[in-house]
Amino acid sequence: MSHFKxxxxxxxxxxxxxxxxxxxxxxxxxxxxxxxxxxxxxxADAEVxxxxxxxxxxxxxxxxxxxxxxxxxxxDRQKLGARVLGNxxxxxxxxxxxxxxxxxxxxxxxxxxxARDVVVLxxxxxxxxxxxxxxxxxAVVSAPAWLQRRRVMRRPGMTAAKLKAIRxxxxxxxxxxxxxxxxIETGRPKSETQRQIRxxxxxxxxx
Ligand SMILES: CC(C)(COP(=O)(O)OP(=O)(O)OC[C@H]1O[C@@H](n2cnc3c(N)ncnc32)[C@H](O)[C@@H]1O)[C@@H](O)C(=O)NCCC(=O)NCCS
Ligand SMILES: Nc1ncnc2c1ncn2[C@@H]1O[C@H](COP(=O)(O)OP(=O)(O)OP(=O)(O)O)[C@@H](O)[C@H]1O
Numbered sequence: 001m002s003h004f005k006x007x008x009x010x011x012x013x014x015x016x017x018x019x020x021x022x023x024x025x026x027x028x029x030x031x032x033x034x035x036x037x038x039x040x041x042x043x044a045d046a047e048v049x050x051x052x053x054x055x056x057x058x059x060x061x062x063x064x065x066x067x068x069x070x071x072x073x074x075x076d077r078q079k080l081g082a083r084v085l086g087n088x089x090x091x092x093x094x095x096x097x098x099x100x101x102x103x104x105x106x107x108x109x110x111x112x113x114x115a116r117d118v119v120v121l122x123x124x125x126x127x128x129x130x131x132x133x134x135x136x137x138x139a140v141v142s143a144p145a146w147l148q149r150r151r152v153m154r155r156p157g158m159t160a161a162k163l164k165a166i167r168x169x170x171x172x173x174x175x176x177x178x179x180x181x182x183x184i185e186t187g188r189p190k191s192e193t194q195r196q197i198r199x200x201x202x203x204x205x206x207x
Contacts (some may be wrong), residue, residue, distance in 0.1 A: 013114070013115070013117065014110070014113055014114070014115075014116040014117060014119045015119075015136050015137075015204045016110075016119065016134065016135040017118055017119070017120050017121070017135065017139060017200075017204065018121050018126045018131060018135035018137070018138045019031060019034070019041075019120050019121065019122045019123070019126075019138075019141070020123055020124060020126035020138065020139075020140055020176065021140050021142060021173075021176065021184075021186075022142075022148065022167070022170050022171075022172075022173050022176065023124075023148070023152055023163070023166055023167070024148045024149075024151040024152035025141040025142055025148055025173070026141045026143060026184075026186030026193070027122060027124065027141050028043075028045075028122075029141075030139075030141045030186065030193065030197060031043060031120065031122045033193065033194050033197040034120045034201060036194070037197060037198050039116075039118055039119065039120050040109075040113050040120070041120040041122050042105075042109040042110075042119065042121050042122060044106070044121070044122060044124065044125075045124055047101075047102050047105045047106075048098055048102060051098065051102070052074050052075035052077070052098075053074040054072065054073050054074045056074050056075070057101065058075075058098060059075060061097050062075055062080065062094070062097060065093055065094070066080055066084075078157055080094070081162070085162065085165045085166060085169070086165040086168075117204055117205050118201065118204035118205065120139075121135060126138065127171040127175070127176060128169070128170065132179070137181040137182070137204075138179065139181065139182040139183075139184055139200060140179070140182070140183050140184065141186050142173055142176070142177055142183055142184070142185060142186065142187075143185070143186045143187035144187050147187050148173075149163070182200050184196055184197065184200070
């Protein structure tokens with residue numbers, strides 16, 4: 001069980017279930033599985049992609065602060081990542097541009113789903129940025145480290161050095177597991193993961 005102090009939130013609708021996990025642990029796959037069983041998901045990372053994509057609302061602000069990192073396709077994430085991952089000061093400057101816009105999008109999502117029993121907030125940095133204080137329960141996706149590495153190293157543009165820099169920024173998997181209310185094991189067949197997710201969703205329906 002977790003030993004960190006999370007304030008007891010008043011029961012409210014919808015119940016906010018935070019979904020998080022380290023790079024390559026299977027968050028996106030798990031989020032899709034929640035949607036399959038009828039739980040709306042706010043995908044913070046997808047929102048960042050939208051805001052940074054072609055015509056995205058943050059492209060101009062990012063170009064102004066990080067010249068040369070955008071083009072007709074919006075933000076070039078490889079270039080921007082090379083500037084900020086591993087550089088605390090620069091990353092903080094990027095976060096100051098991105099996070100408020102993501103938070104506003106999350107508020108709009110919650111307003112749209114006011115009548116639901118439960119929604120999932122898929123937030124990669126739930127522990128790192130303090131979002132854990134605002135959710136009613138936390139589900140962590142987790143798999144053995146060797147499997148995580150194998151999944152991530154397959155991605156285009158990924159290098160051992162980049163993975164190392166990213167892992168240094170993230171709360172370690174064992175800490176996330178210790179803080180979780182639910183651990184979603186993704187090192188197993190997807191059918192089992194889906195079954196686990198159906199069970200978790202059922203805990204919050206029709207309270
Ligand atoms: C730095 C960027 C351009 C790198 O993009 P890229 O497509 O190369 O990598 P990706 O987004 O998949 O991130 C790789 C890994 O780094 C982690 N990461 C990204 N941003 C951060 C951050 N601010 N702090 C800690 N870890 C981070 C992600 O969780 C992921 O596991 C991009 O992540 C970004 O714009 N980050 C700032 C916005 C942010 O905080 N996003 C995180 C989720 S909302
Ligand atoms: N049981 C399982 N549950 C979830 N993912 C699985 C499972 N078995 C295999 N996988 C695979 O593991 C990979 C996980 O990638 P996914 O993009 O979901 O991770 P992620 O945590 O969202 O990554 P990131 O943090 O980098 O965005 C996918 O290719 C997925 O198909």
